[in-house]
Amino acid sequence: MASSPLRIGIDIGGTFTDFVVYDPSxxxxxxxxxxxxxxxPALAVLTGLDQIFSNRSDKHAIIVHGSTVATNALLEYKGARTALVSTVGFKDILQIGRQNRPSLYDLTVRLPEPLVPADLRFEVNERVLHTGEVLQALVPAQLQTLINDIKASGAEAVAICLLFSFLHPEHEAMIAESLRAEGYFISVSSEILPEFREYERCSTTVVNAYVSPVLGKYLTYLENALEPDMHLSVMQSNGGAIQPAEARQAGVRCILSGPAGGVVGCEYIGKSINTDGALRLIGFDMGGxxxxxxxxxxxxxxxxxxxVSGHPIHLPMLDIHTIGAGGGSIARVDPGGALRVGPESTGADPGPACYGKGDIPTITDANVVLGRLASELFLGGKMQLDAQRAWQAIxxxxxHLNMESTRVALGIIQVANAHMERALRVISVERGWDPRVFSLLSFGGAGGLHAADLARGLGxxxxxxxxxxxxLSAYGMLVADVIKDYSQTVMLPGxxxxxxxxxxxxxxxxxGTTDVLAEGTDPKDIHLEPSLDMRYRGQSYELNIPFAPTFLEVFHQQHQATYGYAKPEANIEIVNLRLRAIGKSTPPPLHSQQLGDPNPQQAYLDTRAVIFHHVPTPTPFYQAEELRPGNRLRGPAVVVRSDTTILLSPTDQAWVDGLNNIIIEVGT
Structure with missing residues (x-):
């Protein structure tokens, strides 16, 4: 009898590639x-898979993969050479953009370079009105001239975005059919984002054309290298998984592939802890x-x-705020003599100085100098940190600053924490949430060293x-559902x-049902979530409201909660219809244990000097894997796990719950 396939979540980060392996048997x-x-990036994936299956004859596996390939192609401007086809008179829409001025008083501001340069923008003579009526039909004779011009340009991919094509997609379909016959990768706005707001629709369509060929090559290489019994899925930015064939055509949906897994995992862990009350979590994912x-x-x-990197993407995505602060973030002194940390990172190679390859000071090196990282226990002892190199780098x-090394290290941590605290405020306070009624769920390899201090700063x-x-990001991919999002602009009265x-x-x-069934989902596991984008007539932005008989009342209530007022007497406009089709997965079960003895003595390693507030403090170190449900810890303490480290300051207390989560009660 064949054994159940392994389920494997893989998340590629800038420094480490993470693997979570669940054996159903x-x-x-x-x-x-x-x-x-x-x-x-595929080399790390294949190396990890070789490690997993080195002693297994059965190579059957279901793999869900979060990839940074599309993200990096966009951030580093290393995507496909992309052409844009637009309605005559609108070819410069990417260059013009919106009237927004995010850096109004910056006299040296530099706008992001358009992904499509001027010489790769082409026009066709057609026009559709805002009603969907065709004012100027697309004459097929134009298409051969367009094809010849695109061939001469050296384009590898083509984005097609015509005015009001979400109401009349036939013109885009004609162009797409002709160009696909010539072998180009084609991104069509009426397929990717059939919604109004031509700039955002155009930007999203262009990003898709720009990153999809790069992601497609990566996925093809990876699939060809996998064993025949290994089935691959790809994580999307909306928190769901899709097949590689769809990801090749819609790479824009995978821009935040890895971080999305973290949010899904965060929600799953939170629900397993808090089974009764309202789930209120702030996810904090600090990697390398x-x-x-x-x-x-x-x-x-x-x-x-x-x-993302200055390019609007108006597809449904998990709301994630990212900053350049990780364990490998570089510390330096700027020309004015101030200490700076990040956003530049040493990455995996050479990595922090303590990795033994380079001599660039980083956040990780600062934690080594402060005694917060046990050099011989890093990655479960598989990777010895070079403490001497860390000290030399700091x-x-x-x-430069005429300051002793431990004070510099504390300064690096304080600057990094200030950056991360600001990011937490963006996602909470600046959006109307009071962080004091939330819990902070810390994950990522470096998060545990900073989480309690950040929580203290935000209350x-x-x-x-x-x-x-x-x-956790890789774990989240194992619990992710299949998710498909659909939309259509309708502009109907309330x-x-x-x-x-x-x-x-x-x-x-x-x-949605057809597409989710094609992913292999059982019909009984399909769940549909219809909703409406609504606004008061004359407004420029919408609220998304679940579709139900009471949708008008709910809209007024949500408008009151979001903006502080409601106008029940005003005319309402239904802008977009939306549908989320979900194919429910079966996540790995979490088994709770009874709470036992509060004494953590069996996990005690030794006591070392750790620096808090410039003072070396004797601090007990504990092995996380040896802690048992019910164990209690008083700060100061350091909890060492094989792949991360958790710091408790002197005023903090912690306990281990039945699922082996460490719950830190943050002191003042």
């Missing part, structure tokens, strides 16, 4: 990390290169107004650190009959 979860291979923060109030927060900054009373904290809206949404529901 034993219900055991194993995790590990290996250094990433930035020159070819960056920090991602998110907020969960009952459920994950979704946005359709994301901007000393270089100390000479957050509690920090949760799950046993899979260091690899008094449109409920049945008419139901009929329009039924068309999206049919598409």
């Amino acid at each position: 034993t219900q055991i979860i194993n995790t590990f990390k290996i250094l990433s291979t930035p020159s070819n 290169t960056s920090t991602d923060v998110s907020l969960i109030d009952g459920t994950r927060q979704i946005t359709t107004e994301a901007v 000393e270089k900054i100390g000479k 957050i009373p509690r920090v949760l650190v799950p046993p899979v904290a260091s690899t 008094d449109t009959p409920f049945q008419k809206l139901s009929d329009l949404l039924a068309e999206l529901a049919q598409r």
